Amino acid sequence: MFLYCFSCAGFAQGPQNLSFESIPGTKARNIIFILSDDHRYDFMGFTGKVPGLKTPNLDRMANEGAHFQNAFVSTALCSPSRASILTGQYAHTHTVVDNQASAPSSLIYFPQYLQKAGYQTSFFGKWHMGGGGADPRPGFNRWASFAGQGDYYNPKINIDGKMTNYTDSTYVTDVLTDLTLQWLDKRDKNKPFFVYLSHKAVHADFYPAKRDKGKYKNIRIQYPVSMFSTAGKDSKRFNRGDQADSSAYLFNYKDIPQWVRAQRYSWHGVDFMYHGQTDFDKFYVDYLETLMGIDHSVGRVLDYLKTNGLDKETLIIYMGDNGFSFGEHGLIDKRHAYEESMRVPLLARSPALIKAGTKVKEMVLNVDIAPSILELAGVKMPNQMQGTSFLPLMQGNTVQNWRKEVFYEYYWENPFPQTPTQYAVRTDRYKFIRTQGVWDINQLYDLQQDPYELNNLIRKPELQDLAKDLNKKLWDWLSDTQGLFIPLKPNGDKKFDHVYKGTW
Numbered sequence: 001m002f003l004y005c006f007s008c009a010g011f012a013q014g015p016q017n018l019s020f021e022s023i024p025g026t027k028a029r030n031i032i033f034i035l036s037d038d039h040r041y042d043f044m045g046f047t048g049k050v051p052g053l054k055t056p057n058l059d060r061m062a063n064e065g066a067h068f069q070n071a072f073v074s075t076a077l078c079s080p081s082r083a084s085i086l087t088g089q090y091a092h093t094h095t096v097v098d099n100q101a102s103a104p105s106s107l108i109y110f111p112q113y114l115q116k117a118g119y120q121t122s123f124f125g126k127w128h129m130g131g132g133g134a135d136p137r138p139g140f141n142r143w144a145s146f147a148g149q150g151d152y153y154n155p156k157i158n159i160d161g162k163m164t165n166y167t168d169s170t171y172v173t174d175v176l177t178d179l180t181l182q183w184l185d186k187r188d189k190n191k192p193f194f195v196y197l198s199h200k201a202v203h204a205d206f207y208p209a210k211r212d213k214g215k216y217k218n219i220r221i222q223y224p225v226s227m228f229s230t231a232g233k234d235s236k237r238f239n240r241g242d243q244a245d246s247s248a249y250l251f252n253y254k255d256i257p258q259w260v261r262a263q264r265y266s267w268h269g270v271d272f273m274y275h276g277q278t279d280f281d282k283f284y285v286d287y288l289e290t291l292m293g294i295d296h297s298v299g300r301v302l303d304y305l306k307t308n309g310l311d312k313e314t315l316i317i318y319m320g321d322n323g324f325s326f327g328e329h330g331l332i333d334k335r336h337a338y339e340e341s342m343r344v345p346l347l348a349r350s351p352a353l354i355k356a357g358t359k360v361k362e363m364v365l366n367v368d369i370a371p372s373i374l375e376l377a378g379v380k381m382p383n384q385m386q387g388t389s390f391l392p393l394m395q396g397n398t399v400q401n402w403r404k405e406v407f408y409e410y411y412w413e414n415p416f417p418q419t420p421t422q423y424a425v426r427t428d429r430y431k432f433i434r435t436q437g438v439w440d441i442n443q444l445y446d447l448q449q450d451p452y453e454l455n456n457l458i459r460k461p462e463l464q465d466l467a468k469d470l471n472k473k474l475w476d477w478l479s480d481t482q483g484l485f486i487p488l489k490p491n492g493d494k495k496f497d498h499v500y501k502g503t504w
Contacts, residue, residue, distance in 0.1 A: 026378030065349030093280030111139030
């Protein structure tokens with residue numbers, strides 16, 4: 001275990017009294033964490049979800065490493081999920097509850113512990129929390145980021161506190177990968193490293209790299225079985241693809257929530273998506289083509305590690321910050337608690353640690369990332385973190401008393417009022433979704449019998465005890481994690497930051 005601590009640049013060093021406890025006998029390993037934006041859990045070539053989609057490098061990670069088949073986020077929204085990854089805490093704990101809420105200055109990000117443990121650390125890409133600016137944040141010796149969502153072409157990137165303007169149709173996914181590999185080349189070879197490569201892609205509006213434009217223009221679009229379940233007689237129809245035979249599934253049209261029906265013709269609905277700025281078929285193709293930049297980036301990182309003799313020992317993790325709807329329930333985007341929103345891709349590769357072709361079936365969460373990386377680095381999980389290390393699962397070991405359910409929270413946002421506050425609890429078979437703040441029906445699904453969440457069972461007399469039990473589990477979780485009070489904050493107003501110091 002590396003016990004020394006080296007100093008970083010004169011910015012964003014974080015708490016000087018930060019302390020941690022080492023795990024005796026641990027070998028500090030190099031770690032690369034790659035995060036994409038809005039990447040669905042099943043939009044990868046090896047899943048077979050999208051016939052014709054090719055993601056050779058993501059496929060390689062799954063084939064040569066571990067595929068977490070049941071990975072979830074605790075909030076399906078950029079800023080809350082990214083804060084949960086960095087802190088190991090739920091949204092109601094770290095209080096970054098939406099894309100506008102500022103991050104309390106008291107938050108501790110896990111790379112700060114890595115620095116104290118002797119790691120040289122770096123961040124490249126989208127931060128998008130704590131006000132959304134591009135300024136350096138605590139925990140990183142090397143910093144390259146942009147404000148807010150950034151731009152796909154000709155980005156403006158803050159590199160160690162100095163703004164750099166890229167021109168000549170420079171593509172942001174390529175720039176971030178270039179900066180990552182350049183830093184790896186110049187790093188101190190005598191110290192372990194941690195890289196956080198945080199992509200903008202595949203966030204809307206979708207703009208693929210020039211090399212990938214037109215790659216999927218002729219692909220057959222897969223319309224989900226629930227796409228027309230909320231449709232009225234005036235709904236748009238789509239005919240550039242294939243729809244599953246809906247007659248093979250049991251629909252409960254009566255108990256579809258009203259907010260879901262209403263959202264169909266809205267900014268996040270298939271009949272008026274982005275207020276008519278695009279159409280579903282083009283949207284689908286643009287997404288797939290933009291995703292190719294992510295796969296290309298992963299491939300470049302894998303090739304670099306192999307070329308430089310680092311591929312066997314280095315752990316590389318790939319993850320999406322949240323899922324994304326492509327017409328399910330008549331919706332696009334994320335936020336809600338349906339499977340396509342809260343499930344994410346999660347892959348890990350390190351031949352020295354992981355057996356090729358490992359499939360992890362247990363449910364893991366974004367709050368587990370920080371504890372897992374810290375354990376690999378020889379740092380015991382700090383008390384304030386709420387996740388659990390999945391390293392034993394990744395290495396094929398059985399973990400007694402692993403979680404039997406995952407919990408979900410999403411808080412209503414002023415800019416997107418169509419989606420109400422959502423709480424959910426999901427087991428390996430059932431999901432209970434509670435809508436808070438509006439008069440609407442709750443939802444209960446049997447995911448084994450109804451994986452597309454078409455048949456709301458909330459009224460079934462024989463399932464009332466189950467619904468009550470799941471509802472109690474949800475409230476117990478909120479109570480046990482001090483989540484019974486929504487941490488409302490004035491958007492972007494730092495003068496209120498003191499309210500949260502030391503209280504979460």
